[in-house]
Amino acid sequence: MSRLLVSRVTVLIAAAGIVLAGCGDSTGPSENEEGWNQYSVDDVTFEWMVDDSLAELNSRITAPTSGWVAVGFDPTSFMSEANLIIGYVSAGSTSIRDDFGTGQTSHDADTTLGGTHDIVLVKGSEGSDPIQTQIEFRIPMDSGDDYDKALVEGTTYAVIFAYGSNGADDFSSGHVYAESVSLEI
Numbered sequence: 001m002s003r004l005l006v007s008r009v010t011v012l013i014a015a016a017g018i019v020l021a022g023c024g025d026s027t028g029p030s031e032n033e034e035g036w037n038q039y040s041v042d043d044v045t046f047e048w049m050v051d052d053s054l055a056e057l058n059s060r061i062t063a064p065t066s067g068w069v070a071v072g073f074d075p076t077s078f079m080s081e082a083n084l085i086i087g088y089v090s091a092g093s094t095s096i097r098d099d100f101g102t103g104q105t106s107h108d109a110d111t112t113l114g115g116t117h118d119i120v121l122v123k124g125s126e127g128s129d130p131i132q133t134q135i136e137f138r139i140p141m142d143s144g145d146d147y148d149k150a151l152v153e154g155t156t157y158a159v160i161f162a163y164g165s166n167g168a169d170d171f172s173s174g175h176v177y178a179e180s181v182s183l184e185i
């Protein structure tokens, strides 16, 4: 390989690293023990696997809070137009809501906006040592709802993560953490 080609490859690899890294401390994407993709940024871990036969995205988000946790796909700016999935565990029961980013710092339930709830909750759990909440769910790659975003496997999207304060078991309080990264789904 010529020296020029090597340096171009190095620049491309470095550029790809920047695109995938986001702003916080990140690890991955790598493969977890189930063969799912896994990516961590700061103390948030996101795992996902495209189920081709069902045209669904299996996802799991884990964050260090006993309040709500959320992931959003394909925002245009901050939270705007993101397909948001927000969940929390309260007294052993898990609640999850299909939301849409109605502005840079606002969101509402798809059903309130005239759309549909398109999430299948698989399970949720909460731990106290360390404090964490984990929500596992499935969404269609393309629900057809105006308030979701169609996802195409192999495409890189902005993906946002956020979580609320301990005990914030609701869909409306603000976050104590929010981050945006680029991930190939």
Ligand code: HEM
Pocket: 070, 071, 072, 078, 079, 084, 086, 104, 105, 106, 107, 160, 161, 162, 171, 172, 173, 174, 175, 178, 179, 180
């Ligand atoms: C009612 C609930 C929410 C309120 C009041 C709220 C409010 C805000 C505000 C004021 C900002 C700009 C300043 C900042 O960075 O803190 C922001 C940014 C942001 N929010 Fe929210 N938010 C809410 C829910 C969510 C949810 C559910 C997500 C889902 C992932 C989210 C993701 C983000 C992201 C990624 C940013 C940009 C952070 C950055 O680039 O530094 N937010 N939000």
